[in-house]
Amino acid sequence: xxxxRAFYDHPLRAxxxxxxxxxxxxxxxxxxxxxxVAFLVDREQAIADRAAFAALCASRGQSxxxxxxxxxxxxxxxAVVRWERHAEFTTYTWELPAEDLVEGGLxxxxxxxxxxxxxxxxxxxxxxxxxxxxxxxxxxxxALPLDRLFDRSSLAxxxxxxxxxEVATDFQPDPSGFVRILVRDRGMTPDAAGALxxxxxxxxxxxxLALLGLPEAQRLAPTVARIxxxxxxxTEEMRQTEGLAANNKLLDALTSLxxxxxxxxxxxxxxxxxxxAYEEIVNSRLRAIGERTISGYPTWQQFLLRRLQxxxxxxxxxxxxxxxxxxxxxxxxxxLRTRVDVELEQQNRDLLHSMNKRARLQLRLQQTVxxxxxxxxxxxxISLLHYVLEGLHARAEAAGIHYDVGTATxxxxxxxxxxxxxxxxxxxxxxxxxx
Numbered sequence: 521x522x523x524x525r526a527f528y529d530h531p532l533r534a535x536x537x538x539x540x541x542x543x544x545x546x547x548x549x550x551x552x553x554x555x556x557v558a559f560l561v562d563r564e565q566a567i568a569d570r571a572a573f574a575a576l577c578a579s580r581g582q583s584x585x586x587x588x589x590x591x592x593x594x595x596x597x598x599a600v601v602r603w604e605r606h607a608e609f610t611t612y613t614w615e616l617p618a619e620d621l622v623e624g625g626l627x628x629x630x631x632x633x634x635x636x637x638x639x640x641x642x643x644x645x646x647x648x649x650x651x652x653x654x655x656x657x658x659x660x661x662x663a664l665p666l667d668r669l670f671d672r673s674s675l676a677x678x679x680x681x682x683x684x685x686e687v688a689t690d691f692q693p694d695p696s697g698f699v700r701i702l703v704r705d706r707g708m709t710p711d712a713a714g715a716l717x718x719x720x721x722x723x724x725x726x727x728x729l730a731l732l733g734l735p736e737a738q739r740l741a742p743t744v745a746r747i748x749x750x751x752x753x754x755t756e757e758m759r760q761t762e763g764l765a766a767n768n769k770l771l772d773a774l775t776s777l778x779x780x781x782x783x784x785x786x787x788x789x790x791x792x793x794x795x796x797a798y799e800e801i802v803n804s805r806l807r808a809i810g811e812r813t814i815s816g817y818p819t820w821q822q823f824l825l826r827r828l829q830x831x832x833x834x835x836x837x838x839x840x841x842x843x844x845x846x847x848x849x850x851x852x853x854x855x856l857r858t859r860v861d862v863e864l865e866q867q868n869r870d871l872l873h874s875m876n877k878r879a880r881l882q883l884r885l886q887q888t889v890x891x892x893x894x895x896x897x898x899x900x901x902i903s904l905l906h907y908v909l910e911g912l913h914a915r916a917e918a919a920g921i922h923y924d925v926g927t928a929t930x931x932x933x934x935x936x937x938x939x940x941x942x943x944x945x946x947x948x949x950x951x952x953x954x955x
Contacts, residue, residue, distance in 0.1 A: 535588070546593065546602070547710035548615070548717050551657050555614045555632060555639060555698070556721045558650035558728075562608075569610050569645030573603050576642055599638055608794070610645055611725065614638060627655045627669060633696030649732075650725045651698045656713060659686065659704035669702065676823035678811040681716055684708045687809070687820065689724075691827075699724060719805045723820065726798040726805070727828055733795030733835040736788050743784060744841050747777050751845065755852055764863045771856045778849040785842045792839045799832050894944055898937040905932055 548554075561569055574584030577594055585592035591604040598617040604610065616638070632653040666675060670690035677688035686704040693699055701720055705713060754773055761770060802824065811819040818826070906929045913925055 545715040545718055548714040549710050550705040553616045554654040556652040558609050558611045558725050559646040560609050560649050561646040565646045572643050628700055631696055632698040650728050652724050653698035654701040656703045659706045676820050677814050677817045678819035680809040680811055719809050723802055723805045726801045730795050730798035731831055733791050734831040736791045737835045737838040740784055740838050747781055747845055767860050774853045781845055792835055795835050894941050897940050901936050902933055
């Protein structure tokens with residue numbers, strides 16, 4: 521039986537298929553306490569972080585992340601650590617042992633700062649941006665009031681997962697720098713609890729990352745406003761300016777402004793693009809958890825809409841102003857460049873007209889010089905001929921030939937002048953043929 525030839529795969533088929541399973545939900549049993557941190561890293565820091573985590577895993581007798589792995593989950597002394605690599609940040613998530621979750625029956629005790637030994641097992645790869653202390657507890661009638669755990673003025677809470685859970689947070693860091701999130705379980709399965717925990721952590725992570733665009737927008741705002749004002753002043757000056765030198769000066773100023781604007785736009789391109797992407801992820805995760813309103817409290821979506829959206833609109837406004845300014849600067853520069861080109865064409869036309877006039881004058885002068893040259897050369901030739909005739913006169917007398925030297929010289933003048941004129945004309949025609 522002949523063997524069927526196997527199909528060959530596209531080089532990207534494996535990573536594309538694996539991407540759907542890069543960060544799967546992990547089942548979580550109630551109760552659970554999860555500490556989650558995110559560090560901003562560049563390429564070199566990310567490589568060093570992967571190597572450091574792999575070394576830590578090896579020192580504990582565990583396998584480390586693969587070369588192309590985006591996440592790795594390993595158990596250290598009862599605590600489960602999950603490492604994830606993202607585009608510009610790395611996250612570590614610790615799921616602590618159940619017996620260490622609650623001290624004295626109170627959530628978030630012991631405080632996250634007391635768990636520093638657990639967190640410092642891995643070297644810090646870059647600056648810390650996100651720190652979350654999430655506690656998953658069973659919802660009971662005698663549960664501790666949330667007002668004692670969170671700041672009431674910024675407390676956001678809502679029912680999620682079709683009422684099988686409640687999430688609450690005030691989005692404020694505790695004394696140890698961790699944002700506390702409480703999840704009350706009302707009968708979720710471990711799989712549903714794991715999915716909810718991951719989505720809640722992603723909401724806090726990505727909303728923080730999205731806000732990185734705000735400082736960049738605030739930094740660029742004065743520069744954008746200054747360029748807008750200078751552009752207005754330059755366009756007004758364009759209406760009153762005449763002359764090539766003045767227009768060239770304005771064109772240099774516009775080019776300088778455009779260069780400054782494009783440099784800032786290029787530097788902020790990634791940050792604003794990432795901000796939009798992170799905002800979309802936050803919104804998609806909020807939709808996924810299916811919030812329901814709890815009377816007297818804003819939902820997470822309502823709270824973030826009121827606090828996060830103004831920052832996002834600021835970033836969008838600066839980005840849009842940069843784009844509009846770029847178009848206006850380009851239009852102004854093109855208009856001014858057209859004026860400069862027109863003035864240059866006028867100058868060239870005047871220059872050509874002047875050159876034509878000068879050429880005509882030179883031609884007339886040349887013709888005059890040629891006429892004088894014919895007369896002068898004829899004079900010298902006639903003078904030489906006269907001397908020749910005088911020298912031959914004596915011998916001619918001896919031979920019986922009588923002629924008047926003056927008459928002979930006068931008779932030769934027309935022929936000499938005509939001959940010289942023909943020679944000069946032939947020379948000039950030769951020059952024209954060469955051109």
